[in-house]
Amino acid sequence: MNFLAARVIPIENNSLVPIIQVSETLAKKLKLPEHISLCTIQCSRNTMTCNIVTINIEENVLKLDQIIQKSLLLFDEERSYLITFNTESNTLHIGPVIALLTEIGMKDEECIDLKSIEEYCMELANYSEDIGVIFYVFTLHDQWKERHIEGYYLENNIWNKALLPYPQVVHNRLHKRTNEKSEMFREFTDQLQEWEIPYFNDHFLNKWTVHEQLVHADHLTPYLPETALFSAKRLESWLEIHSTLFLKPINGSQGKQIFKVCKTQDGYTLDYSSLQQQVSQKYSSITDLYKRLSPEIKKRQYILQQGLDLLHLDGRPVDFRYLCHRTENNRWQVTSSTARASKSGSFVSNLAQGGEMLSVQHVLRTKFDTRELPQIRKLLKELALEVANEIGAASDGLFGELGIDLAIDTTGHPWIIEVNTKPSKNLDQPVNARSIRPSAKAVIIYCLYLIHEHLKER
Numbered sequence: 207m208n209f210l211a212a213r214v215i216p217i218e219n220n221s222l223v224p225i226i227q228v229s230e231t232l233a234k235k236l237k238l239p240e241h242i243s244l245c246t247i248q249c250s251r252n253t254m255t256c257n258i259v260t261i262n263i264e265e266n267v268l269k270l271d272q273i274i275q276k277s278l279l280l281f282d283e284e285r286s287y288l289i290t291f292n293t294e295s296n297t298l299h300i301g302p303v304i305a306l307l308t309e310i311g312m313k314d315e316e317c318i319d320l321k322s323i324e325e326y327c328m329e330l331a332n333y334s335e336d337i338g339v340i341f342y343v344f345t346l347h348d349q350w351k352e353r354h355i356e357g358y359y360l361e362n363n364i365w366n367k368a369l370l371p372y373p374q375v376v377h378n379r380l381h382k383r384t385n386e387k388s389e390m391f392r393e394f395t396d397q398l399q400e401w402e403i404p405y406f407n408d409h410f411l412n413k414w415t416v417h418e419q420l421v422h423a424d425h426l427t428p429y430l431p432e433t434a435l436f437s438a439k440r441l442e443s444w445l446e447i448h449s450t451l452f453l454k455p456i457n458g459s460q461g462k463q464i465f466k467v468c469k470t471q472d473g474y475t476l477d478y479s480s481l482q483q484q485v486s487q488k489y490s491s492i493t494d495l496y497k498r499l500s501p502e503i504k505k506r507q508y509i510l511q512q513g514l515d516l517l518h519l520d521g522r523p524v525d526f527r528y529l530c531h532r533t534e535n536n537r538w539q540v541t542s543s544t545a546r547a548s549k550s551g552s553f554v555s556n557l558a559q560g561g562e563m564l565s566v567q568h569v570l571r572t573k574f575d576t577r578e579l580p581q582i583r584k585l586l587k588e589l590a591l592e593v594a595n596e597i598g599a600a601s602d603g604l605f606g607e608l609g610i611d612l613a614i615d616t617t618g619h620p621w622i623i624e625v626n627t628k629p630s631k632n633l634d635q636p637v638n639a640r641s642i643r644p645s646a647k648a649v650i651i652y653c654l655y656l657i658h659e660h661l662k663e664r
Contacts, residue, residue, distance in 0.1 A: 408603020450513025
């Protein structure tokens with residue numbers, strides 16, 4: 207069952223019976239039965255039975271009564287949609303419907319605020335329109351059992367509120383774990399499952415869950431820093447083995463609330479990352495160190511992780527973000543990669559903490575012989591894909607996008623640092639204002655794959 211792009215033109219019809227006019231060219235490509243006169247037309251969960259006739263036009267054209275447009279909740283104006291025909295059910299499917307779920311604020315009475323993913327959502331919308339897909343953004347509310355959802359579609363770079371067809375696939379980009387754990391989200395995803403509507407990325411993965419999943423993959427263990435859940439006893443024993451340790455909140459993001467502990471000749475140093483600043487303190491005993499850590503550790507669960515002697519650029523530690531997506535054949539691919547150097551004096555490279563984005567090639571060139579570069583780049587890419595495959599297979603629910611953070615130590619050994627299920631959209635910016643980044647295209651293509659598989663099974 208293949209999608210075909212067709213121009214859909216609304217028409218006025220004075221007849222009491224709604225009618226579909228399909229060009230002979232499109233009818234042949236869709237393999238419509240030769241003497242078809244009646245069919246069902248469907249957009250997501252909205253259906254209508256209509257008369258159908260062929261018209262002598264050489265292009266892929268579909269003319270629809272305005273009553274059909276309104277019943278299916280299609281856009282009023284002429285535009286392209288992807289169309290497919292199911293012979294068994296005698297149904298014409300129009301306009302695959304893709305929706306992105308996120309928190310939506312208001313800039314003013316009319317303009318919505320999508321925060322850090324606004325540009326990304328606009329690219330998703332523009333690419334969707336280019337290829338004939340209905341795309342919109344929406345947020346959690348309690349109208350899940352309807353055949354439509356209140357959302358926002360993009361027109362002339364403005365998000366317009368409307369009742370839109372129920373999504374055939376949902377991309378979960380909720381930023382807050384509390385929203386993902388809410389009763390409203392559970393009810394919504396229960397409804398999606400009941401109606402067999404796929405959604406991804408299923409849920410946040412915490413750092414400990416990710417480590418537990420990866421440590422069971424024997425081929426990945428050489429690339430995993432020693433990691434365990436924090437305890438005071440473990441902190442003391444590990445500092446006998448490792449000169450540097452990191453304490454990371456298992457549900458942390460953006461490099462916030464991370465502690466770096468270093469053992470020195472006269473005690474310990476403790477560095478702490480926050481959005482405001484990085485604080486450094488000295489302690490003469492493990493008891494004093496733990497007293498300082500204790501109030502923070504009690505607020506949230508932490509992991510303890512082996513410190514690594516990473517590559518530095520101008521005295522700043524560097525890591526690498528590989529953005530991976532599932533494709534139309536359900537396999538993972540790397541869609542972009544970037545290097546990140548921390549700001550001077552900091553130990554975290556996140557852009558939210560003042561890190562700088564650099565090209566992978568530029569960083570590697572400064573540290574390795576030219577002859578080594580192809581092999582190192584290949585190894586990093588393969589490692590990112592192996593991590594994506596393992597997380598995708600081991601996790602409950604669907605994941606179609608992952609941000610894999612890797613690093614290289616001073617001996618040239620690569621390490622797996624972190625996996626992000628809601629990766630930042632500031633790391634793979636489009637080349638110019640009119641371009642659409644590869645990650646946006648990859649998400650839409652994966653959505654189409656999921657819709658195609660769903661329609662094929664019905």
